[in-house]
Amino acid sequence: GAGVSQSPRYKVAKRGQDVALRCDPISGHVSLFWYQQALGQGPEFLTYFQNEAQLDKSGLPSDRFFAERPEGSVSTLKIQRTQQEDSAVYLCASSIQTSPNSYEQYFGPGTRLTVT
């Protein structure tokens, strides 16, 4: 079956530009996560949805970052007025489970954002 897909795969933005990154989770997966991976570091949590509800956005680095999942399926991560420090790979993951335990997250290939 189809895995998690993300688009675009690569995005170059000029500083100050707004960008929107899309994630299509695995069909039927209730939970959706966004992570940011800066060069040389491990992925870091940004935000988490259960269906359309954003249950945790504690990892969003500033109010320029906004995520939504209006119908509980596709999610969009929007970054306003991009800065150079926003350059990173943005990973999306989905999971079938809703309980606060150990279940596997399935990742997309990521969107590599470069801000010039």
Added chain:
Amino acid sequence: ILNVEQSPQSLHVQEGDSTNFTCSFPSSNFYALHWYRWETAKSPEALFVMTLNGDEKKKGRISATLNTKEGYSYLYIKGSQPEDSATYLCASTVAQKLVFGQGTRLTINP
């Protein structure tokens, strides 16, 4: 603050040799430990999810062990092949989200 640490950060291994690397994590409030393999330009691929102290899992030439009391996990690769070249990430589950280490970048030399 939850810190997950991996060592070494990078590793070069001769084809055919076996290797292992380490993930350490806080042992309090432990839920699960995940290992992923991430090849360039691809999606991170789940290798193992482990929850029980003493757990050992195996997938082909790759295996992993878990010690939740002391807060560490080892990943072993037996008879390394060029296709094993990748970054290996471990992560601990904290309230649904994953907290990752920095990864171990493995390069297999033919």
